[in-house]
Amino acid sequence: MPRYSALVPAAGSGARFGAEIPKQYLGLAGRPMLYHTLSVLCECERIEHVWVVLSAGDEWWDAYDWKSLGPKLRVERCGGATRAESVANGLAAAAGVLRQDDWLLVHDAARPCLAPDRLLxxxxGLADDPVGGLLAVPVADTLKRADGDRRVSATVPRDGLWQAQTPQMFRYGLLCRALAEHSGVTDEAGAIEAAGYRPRLIVSDTTNFKVTYPADLRLAELVLRGRKS
Structure with missing residues (x-):
């Protein structure tokens, strides 16, 4: 049977959000946003271990109570300057636990609205896949390319375009090798692609969005409260 574990890089500062604290610790439905991100992974019966990768100088984690997330959760203070570095450092920290062919799911700290059914x-969808893949949604809106003056220079055909989400799920050994050889990527699928593989797209939904701006936090609150009602 395949074994599943998860890793959440949470060493970022969330500079674009403009808050005084890293956005993963901002309040959301009575908890830090990061709590909601971790809880769906910790509650999934398939997943055996959940690593959260913090920066070495993280001053906020210890201010909250994470005990209710259970024994699956493992904290590593080895975050890097980039997402790829944080993930690579987290993979190294998990080396004594994971096997080369174990599945590892990497999930954004700022995606607190992942639905359990999309996780399953x-x-x-990837249990027997030779490569792995990621959650994504087909692009629905018309896309415009802008010039230097922020005027439309072209309309981009959206046929075949998908918006990548997380989790992104690949074999532990393959992901370690891909990130070691292709560190200048923005997500794990990019490293796998650069290594010559073709990740599979698994249909997600738009509620699994990344909280980037203050309005996104308010929308996440509505999504989470709506699921409890």
Whole structure:
């Protein structure tokens, strides 16, 4: 049977959000946003271990109570200057636990609205896949390319375009090798692609969005409260 673990890089500062503290610790439905991100992974029966990768100088983690997330959660203060570095450092920290062919799901700290059924769809859809893949949604809006004056220079055909999300799920050994050889990527799928593989896209939904701006936090609150009602 395949084994599944998860890793959440949470060493970023969230500079674009403009808050005084890293955005993963901002309040959301009565908890830090990061709590919601971790809870769906910790509650999934398929997943055996959940690593959260913090920066070495993180001053906020210890201010909150994470005990209710259970024994799966493991904290590593080895975050790097980039997402790729944080993930690579987290993979190294997990080396004594994971096997080369174990599945590892990497999930954004700022995606607190991942639905459990989409998480299971990812695991089921890729269980026998030779490469792995990621949650994504087909692009629905018309896309415009801007010039230097922020005027439309072209309309980009959206046929075949998907918006990447997380989790992104690949074999532990393959992901370690891909990130070691292709560190200048923005997500794990990019490293796998650069290594010559073709990740599979698993259909997600738009509620699994990344909280980037203050308005996104308010929308996340509505999504989470709506699921409890």
């Amino acid at each position: 769809a990812l695991c089921d």
